Amino acid sequence: MPSVFTAITPGLHLSDQVAEALASEIRSGRIAAGDKLPTEAALVVQFSVSRTVVREAVSRLKSLGLVDSRQGSGVYVRTAGFSPLNFDARYAVSKQAVIQMVEVRRALEAEVAGLAAQRHTDADVQRIRAAIVALDAAVAAGGDGVDEDVKYHRAIADAAQNPFLISTLEYLGQFLIGATRVTRANEARRTDFARQVSREHDMIARAIEASDPVAARKAAARHMDNAIQRIERADPAFWQQQGVVLAGPLVEGLGPHSR
Numbered sequence: 001m002p003s004v005f006t007a008i009t010p011g012l013h014l015s016d017q018v019a020e021a022l023a024s025e026i027r028s029g030r031i032a033a034g035d036k037l038p039t040e041a042a043l044v045v046q047f048s049v050s051r052t053v054v055r056e057a058v059s060r061l062k063s064l065g066l067v068d069s070r071q072g073s074g075v076y077v078r079t080a081g082f083s084p085l086n087f088d089a090r091y092a093v094s095k096q097a098v099i100q101m102v103e104v105r106r107a108l109e110a111e112v113a114g115l116a117a118q119r120h121t122d123a124d125v126q127r128i129r130a131a132i133v134a135l136d137a138a139v140a141a142g143g144d145g146v147d148e149d150v151k152y153h154r155a156i157a158d159a160a161q162n163p164f165l166i167s168t169l170e171y172l173g174q175f176l177i178g179a180t181r182v183t184r185a186n187e188a189r190r191t192d193f194a195r196q197v198s199r200e201h202d203m204i205a206r207a208i209e210a211s212d213p214v215a216a217r218k219a220a221a222r223h224m225d226n227a228i229q230r231i232e233r234a235d236p237a238f239w240q241q242q243g244v245v246l247a248g249p250l251v252e253g254l255g256p257h258s259r
Contacts, residue, residue, distance in 0.1 A: 015056035018047050019064075022057065026066050026077050037067065037075045098182050099228050106224035108169060109153070113204055113220035114213040116159035124159035125209050131155045132201050139194050144184045152201060159208065183227050186234045193230050200226060 025031040038046065043054045058075055061067045067075050116124070131152035138145040157166050187193040200223040207216035 014047075014049050014053045015060065018043070018049060018053060018057035019060040021047070022061060023064065023066055026061075031077055033077050033079045035077050036073075037077070039074065095231060095234070098231055102183065102224050102227050102231070104172070106221055108165075108172070109156075109224060110217045110221040112157050112160045112165065112169070113208060113216040115162060115165070116156050117208045117211055117213040117216035119161045120159040120208055120211075124155065125205070127155040128152065128159065128205050128208065132198075132205060135201070136198055139198075144181075144187075146181060146184045149184060156204070156208065183231060186230055187227075196226065196230075197223075 022031070022037070031037070037043070037058070040051060040054050040058075043049075043057075044051055047054070058067065061075075062069070066078060068078055069075050131148065131154075135145045135148035135152055138148045157169055160166070187197050200219070203219040204216060204223060207213075207219050
């Protein structure tokens with residue numbers, strides 16, 4: 001067990017710095033699988049931070065799947081395995097990050113729409129259409145339509161009839177929700193954007209209803225491409241506002257099926 005860790009810089013996000021220093025030791029093998037981390041008191045001394053900072057850092061390591069707590073014994077490094085996805089929600093307010101997240105969604109949502117076109121039932125189509133009506137009504141009433149949009153894309157995912165794909169989308173949704181709120185906020189502030197989004201939703205639904213998987217995939221991919229263009233057209237003042245609104249927790253209990 002090393003006695004000296006990478007120095008941290010006084011300032012904001014001390015817990016992130018401590019977590020990264022410990023994670024670096026674990027990933028390099030200097031703290032091996034099965035090893036016990038230094039006690040909380042020892043880490044406080046070694047990093048010259050408060051107990052709260054150390055607890056937050058250890059909590060982050062747990063969320064990354066690097067360590068486990070053993071009641072009455074301490075915190076131990078887990079056996080190496082597949083690293084879980086790690087998206088830092090704090091960076092989802094930047095234009096580049098939002099665009100990159102929409103690119104991830106483009107690959108997934110296009111396939112979902114294609115499968116929905118092949119496998120949908122009449123009831124699925126009714127749910128998709130009802131979700132579009134509810135979304136348009138929410139936007140017309142002055143809302144951003146996030147919740148209604150979730151239901152729209154979830155209806156399409158359900159029509160794809162692939163529980164593994166749905167589970168994957170739901171897992172990724174916890175990381176993409178910040179970007180989703182940004183895209184919806186941007187689109188809700190301009191009537192031309194709102195009309196464009198409504199037309200895109202309708203095109204996807206029409207392709208699914210027509211049982212045309214090629215058209216459905218193209219419509220869904222185009223929807224995401226246009227979302228990127230709309231983000232690129234947002235003015236600097238919009239990004240400043242989003243930085244204030246979304247600086248807090250972005251990971252919420254919403255699925256990925258949102259626009």
